[in-house]
Amino acid sequence: MSVSLSADSAPSDPDDELLVAYLDGELQRGERSELENRLLVDEPLRGRLTELQSSWDMLDVLSVDGSGVSLVETTLELAIADIDSSASGDYNRTNDSLQRSKTKSRWNQRRMAPVLLLSVMAGLAAWSFAAFESRQQQQNELRDLAIAQDLDAFNYGSDLTLMRHLAANPDWIEMVETAAELSAETQPLQPLRQVALDQRQSAIEQMSVDQRELLGSRWDAFSRLSDADQESIRQLAATIETQSDRDTLLNTMRAYATWRSRLPSGLVDQIEGDDADASRQAVRDAIDESKSSMAETSGSQLDDETVDVIYFAIQEFAKKRIGKDQRRYQPPGGFRGPLENPKTREWFAIRQMFGYPDRRGPGNRNRSNGGNQNRRRDVSLTSNEFATIESLLPTQSQETLGILTNGDPTLVTMTLQVWVEEVIRRKMPLRSDKSLLQRYQDLSEKQREIVDLMPPEKMLQSISGGRSGGQ
Amino acid sequence: MTVTESTALRYQQSDPDVRLMLRVRDDDAGAFAELVSRYEGRLVRLMRTIGPKADLAEDLAQETFLRVFRARKRYEAGAKFSTWLFTIAGNVARNSARSLGRRKEISEADAGRGDLSPSSPALLTHNAPDASGLMAARLVEGDERASVVRAAVESLSERQRMAMMLSRFENMSYQEIADTMNLTTKAVKSLLSRARVNLKEKLEPYIEHGVIENGAADQQATNAEREIE
Structure with missing residues (x-):
């Protein structure tokens, strides 16, 4: 057919x-x-309807504009040639047999032709100048884009003396490297300043969508600055380019900008203050604070194997303790239901023994003052028990522990305590490990459509299975 | 056709390209350069599809701009600038097809044989496959897909192609297309309906089975040969 x-x-x-x-x-x-x-x-x-639209959609392949070759100059040249030829043609055709009025009109046209020719040539020049200006502007923007990419670094790392102190501080470097290793950022932005100006456009095109979005948001932030602020950042960038240690400086500035955003404002003020001694002390405190904080948050990154290993270890510790003193580790009485399950009773006992020994109320931890108060975290296991857990850890978790603590015994103990608490939390009976987002993603498309139309409160209630507010 | 003052004023206010064209009328060549710069890409794209040969697209676009320039003294703001420009473009493409057709007739008479261009709609229509004419089930991607689509588009009539381009890529309403092509909106409606249905018929085997029809396959082979040359 x-x-x-x-x-x-x-x-x-x-x-x-x-x-x-x-x-x-x-x-x-x-x-x-x-x-x-x-x-x-x-x-x-x-x-x-679908068929008619599908074939129409395929026309996208024709959407490419033109050939990339500009027709402006050649078209203007043709226009000039056109005027020229029409003028000379008119002149040749002019003869005495033509009526006087016609001759006059053509003479006028001939006289006007050079004027028009000049106008077209002026237009061509104007267009060329505009095109040159446009190219210049584009080049300037590409230059600024490389600066905007490091906007935070230039904004917060302008004290080059402080940056050089930090770059020479092994503790700070180690902390920054640890943070980088634990960071979820797998693909850092390629610095545009290292790319030649004429290749920046294609470098940007090759960036991932996320990277381009990030670059776009930094460009927006840069564009929103006043002319004076933009100029001062350009000058700082130019100054750094002239320094012999410019790469180290820029890397330090980038790391510092990220680091300071996670520090309490009090510590930041001290670090950036005029008192050199206070600044050095604040850097030390902030490094401790950051390490502790990294250890605190590292629990959320534990893999399932590590969780199982740690839980197995503390189950064994619990059995031994219960064997020694049964009365002390009785689960709460008077409850029915879930506590009748032996596994649940075991979990409650483990939680009672090892979980959350240092539950702190909101007023018990004053982060804004800085300092390494996290280091005083209470622990619920003996040093032997910690050593056993450490020896049982899978290789990758041992490496993470090493990166986090750099062998500092206090930090090792504190980090392992955090991990134990995280494991107990994750092993809580009847607990769903799924986040709200995961639960939302698990919904069928139809269910999602229904949920999407709910008021926020009801939506939360629906996704969390009636337990709104807690997650 | 004379344009009322209020119409001219309305288009002057609403269409910046009309304002540029009025400056061209007053011999402002910079404004002409700006108009060429603004429309060259779109015009070349249009000419690639509605012109008699894709490789003439730039020449035809340039010819269109030159006609605009030559007609500048007679210009009146009676429509959107793009409507006027694409009307001229349609005429340029049609004239070019006619003149190529005449040359072809002469050369055919000389050669004594018919020789349709491999990309001509007539050949594609002639080669439009029946069920056994499908190439062995062959998935097509990228360039192949583009060739299939281009071949399908070339099989449409010139007016269907023009209406399709104005609707699909210039986002013109039926009324604007009617103004550009000097047709009624009812005619545009029918034209676009036929264009969509014809495209569907030609692309259906590809959409459903990912196979290339014989005609499109020939077209691809020809394109590949051209590239090698």
């Missing part, structure tokens, strides 16, 4: 016309509603 194409004059199917007009947004409201009602009940019509 060969495909016969309908010619312009061939009658077209009224339904096809209706569907096409619908797809082109050309139907009146009444017609549109009527068709939509038909589409709801008429499956073949729906199929036809």
Whole structure:
């Protein structure tokens, strides 16, 4: 069966016309509603609609604009040639037999031709100048883009003396490297300043969507600055380019900008203050604070194997302790239901023995003052028990522990205590490990459509299974 | 056709390209350069599809701009600038097709045989496959897909192609397309409906089975040969 194409004059199917007009947004409201009602009940019509749109969508391949070759200059040249030839043609054709008025008119046209020619040439020059200016502006923007990419570094790392102190401080470098290793950022932005100006555009095109979005947001932030602020950042960037240690400086500035955003404001003020001794002390405190904080948050990154190993170890410790003193580790009485399950009773006992020994109220931990108060975290296991857990850890977790603590016994103990608490939390009976987002993603498309239309409170309640507010 | 003062004023206010064209009318060549710069890409794209040969697209676009320039003294703001420009473009493409057709007739008469261009719609229509004419099930991607689509588009009539381009890529309403092509909106409606249906018929085997029809396959082979040359 060969495909016969309908010619312009061939009658077209009224339904096809209706569907096409619908797809082109050309139907009146009444017609549109009527068709939509038909589409709801008429499956073949729906199929036809989809077919007509699918082939139309394929026309995207024709969407490429032009050939990339500018026609402006050659078209203007042709326009000049056109004026020139028409003027000389008119002149040649002028002869005495022409009526006087006609001759006058043509003479005028001939006289006007050079004026027009000049105008076109001036236009060409103006266009060339505008094109040159536009290229210049684009080059300037590409230059600024490299600066905008490091906007935070230039904003917060402008004290080059402090940056050099930090770059020479092994504790700080170690902390920064640890943070980088534990960071989820797998693909850092390629510094545009290292890319030649004429290659920056293609470098940007090769960036991932996320990287381009990030760069775009930094560019927006840079664009929002006042002219004076932009100029001062450009000058700082230029100054850094002249330094012999510019790469180290820039890397330090970037790391410092990230680091300071996670520090309490009091510590930041001291670090950036004029008192050199206070600044050095604040750096030391902030490094401790950061290490502790990293250890505190490292629990959330434990893999399932590590969780199982640690839980197995503390189950064994619990059995030994219960064997020695049964009365002390009785689960809470008076409850029915879940506590009748032996596993649940075991979990409660483990929690009582090892979990959350240092539950702190909101007022018990004053982070804003800085300092390494986290280091005083209470522990619930003996040093032997910690050593056993450490020896049982999978290799990767041992490496993480090493990176986090750099062998500092206090930090090792504190980190392992954090991990034990995390393991107990994760092993809580009846607990769902899924986050709200994961639960939302698990919903069917239809359920999601329903949830999407709910008020926020009800949506939260629905996703969390009635336990809103806690997660 | 004379344009009322209020219409001219309306288009002057609403369409910046009309304002540029009025400056061109007053011999402002910079404004002409700006208009060429603004429309060259779109015009070349249009000419690639509605012109008689894709490789003439730039020449035809340039010819269109030159006609705009030559007609500048007679310009009146009676429509959107793009409507006027694409009307001229349609005429340029049609004239070019006619003149190529005449040359072809002469050369055919000389050669004594018919020789349709491998990309001509007529050949593609002639080669439009029946069920056994499909190439062995062959998935098509990238360039192949583009060739299939181009071949399908070339099989449409010139007016269907023009209406399709104006609707799909210039986002013109039926009324604007009607103004550009000097047709009624009802005619545009039918034209676009036929264009969509014809495209569907030609692309259906590809959409459903990922196979290339014989006609499109020939087209691809020809394109590849051209590239090698």
